[in-house]
Amino acid sequence: MDISKIQNQLKKFAIERDWEQFHNPKNLSMALSVEASELVEIFQWLKPEESNSPNQKQIQEINSEVADIAMYLLRFCSILEIDIEEAIKNKLEKNAEKYPVNLSKGNSQKYNQRED
Amino acid sequence: MDISKIQNQLKKFAIERDWEQFHNPKNLSMALSVEASELVEIFQWLKPEESNSPNQKQIQEINSEVADIAMYLLRFCSILEIDIEEAIKNKLEKNAEKYPVNLSKGNSQKYNQRED
Amino acid sequence: MDISKIQNQLKKFAIERDWEQFHNPKNLSMALSVEASELVEIFQWLKPEESNSPNQKQIQEINSEVADIAMYLLRFCSILEIDIEEAIKNKLEKNAEKYPVNLSKGNSQKYNQRED
Amino acid sequence: MDISKIQNQLKKFAIERDWEQFHNPKNLSMALSVEASELVEIFQWLKPEESNSPNQKQIQEINSEVADIAMYLLRFCSILEIDIEEAIKNKLEKNAEKYPVNLSKGNSQKYNQRED
Numbered sequence: 387m388d389i390s391k392i393q394n395q396l397k398k399f400a401i402e403r404d405w406e407q408f409h410n411p412k413n414l415s416m417a418l419s420v421e422a423s424e425l426v427e428i429f430q431w432l433k434p435e436e437s438n439s440p441n442q443k444q445i446q447e448i449n450s451e452v453a454d455i456a457m458y459l460l461r462f463c464s465i466l467e468i469d470i471e472e473a474i475k476n477k478l479e480k481n482a483e484k485y486p487v488n489l490s491k492g493n494s495q496k497y498n499q500r501e502d
Numbered sequence: 503m504d505i506s507k508i509q510n511q512l513k514k515f516a517i518e519r520d521w522e523q524f525h526n527p528k529n530l531s532m533a534l535s536v537e538a539s540e541l542v543e544i545f546q547w548l549k550p551e552e553s554n555s556p557n558q559k560q561i562q563e564i565n566s567e568v569a570d571i572a573m574y575l576l577r578f579c580s581i582l583e584i585d586i587e588e589a590i591k592n593k594l595e596k597n598a599e600k601y602p603v604n605l606s607k608g609n610s611q612k613y614n615q616r617e618d
Numbered sequence: 619m620d621i622s623k624i625q626n627q628l629k630k631f632a633i634e635r636d637w638e639q640f641h642n643p644k645n646l647s648m649a650l651s652v653e654a655s656e657l658v659e660i661f662q663w664l665k666p667e668e669s670n671s672p673n674q675k676q677i678q679e680i681n682s683e684v685a686d687i688a689m690y691l692l693r694f695c696s697i698l699e700i701d702i703e704e705a706i707k708n709k710l711e712k713n714a715e716k717y718p719v720n721l722s723k724g725n726s727q728k729y730n731q732r733e734d
Numbered sequence: 735m736d737i738s739k740i741q742n743q744l745k746k747f748a749i750e751r752d753w754e755q756f757h758n759p760k761n762l763s764m765a766l767s768v769e770a771s772e773l774v775e776i777f778q779w780l781k782p783e784e785s786n787s788p789n790q791k792q793i794q795e796i797n798s799e800v801a802d803i804a805m806y807l808l809r810f811c812s813i814l815e816i817d818i819e820e821a822i823k824n825k826l827e828k829n830a831e832k833y834p835v836n837l838s839k840g841n842s843q844k845y846n847q848r849e850d
Contacts, residue, residue: 399598403603405610410554413778413779415553419541420771423651426767431765437526438526438581448584450589454593459568462568470503473565473566473568478573481515492519492521536655635838635839636840644777644784657766681816682821684811686825689825705797705798710747
């Protein structure tokens with residue numbers, strides 16, 4: 387995926403509509419969390435196993451929400467000049483340290499709540 | 503960004519820890535929204551203009567949360583076999599229709615709340 | 619529950635700490651949603667049936683998050699002079715219209731998504 | 735506010751519609767956070783000072799969301815037999831300890847992030 391290309395498209399979209407005035411990190415974090423909740427809403431009354439098999443209408447909604455989340459995330463990173471690929475790489479390394487296989491096997495507890 | 507490569511790393515990480523049992527779309531949507539809120543928390547008491555200049559500690563936290571959001575989003579898409587790049591492309595086209603420049607200039611209202 | 623009394627306590631708490639400058643509706647809505655997500659985090663990897671029987675530590679966390687949510691909600695209503703009891707009464711009436719028993723029986727769909 | 739009375743109304747509403755099957759703590763925490771985000775959505779592009787003066791339409795939406803949040807919170811507490819008034823009382827006491835006036839004056843930092 388060409389992150390920079392999408393970020394440039396999002397920037398152009400905002401500039402053309404004079405929306406840059408709204409796109410500060412505070413507001414974008416709000417918009418991102420609102421979209422994340424719209425994804426949650428699709429699943430809130432479903433059983434976990436039902437959530438594995440969304441129907442056609444739900445799949446469309448899910449695709450739409452996933453795109454909204456991704457776009458606000460990329461726009462947010464663009465505004466604060468965050469290299470998302472680098473951020474993911476660093477976090478993957480940290481998670482490997484925090485969640486060693488022997489302590490985490492079948493255990494969903496957060497690393498700082500684990501009873502070792 | 504090589505989406506598939508990261509998704510494979512995340513899958514391997516989950517399999518090694520026997521975490522696949524927790525990773526259904528319902529649970530992953532919850533985890534994603536929790537991480538989005540952790541990003542919101544950083545900005546909740548800041549003025550919008552202050553949010554443009556986070557300090558060093560905040561930048562580290564922001565990078566960490568951004569990575570968490572991205573990783574849960576990619577894991578979610580992996581589980582439901584959603585092509586995130588295609589989803590973004592489709593949404594960008596729809597947004598261009600919903601928010602024509604002449605109706606949206608300097609106007610942050612949602613397309614269905616706009617008073618034309 | 620004496621809503622006004624609690625709202626007065628929260629107001630006094632904010633004034634003493636010079637926190638009124640942070641307590642506008644925008645910021646308080648953010649804080650409220652952050653606390654709601656902290657409640658979600660407790661349940662994110664649990665099966666629905668497991669969530670019915672939280673352990674002692676989880677019960678403490680749940681009580682703490684529930685209080686945070688309630689307090690931000692009351693503070694928010696205080697700032698905007700919203701009568702929460704009246705708001706609930708009105709919503710209960712509207713919900714009874716939107717979700718008539720015969721159309722809603724065993725059906726969790728939102729009223730505007732129902733296939734009648 | 736007569737909490738028990740409202741909780742009984744909500745319980746009756748759920749039983750009549752056979753919705754008790756959906757109302758476990760996990761699902762209710764999701765619904766609560768979704769409603770909290772719908773409140774956030776109203777304010778996401780507004781300046782903090784603008785959020786102090788919502789227009790008539792926004793006031794109606796705000797009342798509606800506040801009611802939804804309160805009702806899911808009360809339903810959640812009902813299911814887990816949490817005494818919300820007691821929870822608030824305990825939290826107010828803890829907050830007074832965590833945020834002493836001299837350390838917190840004009841300082842919005844979380845107690846565990848404060849640089850004393």
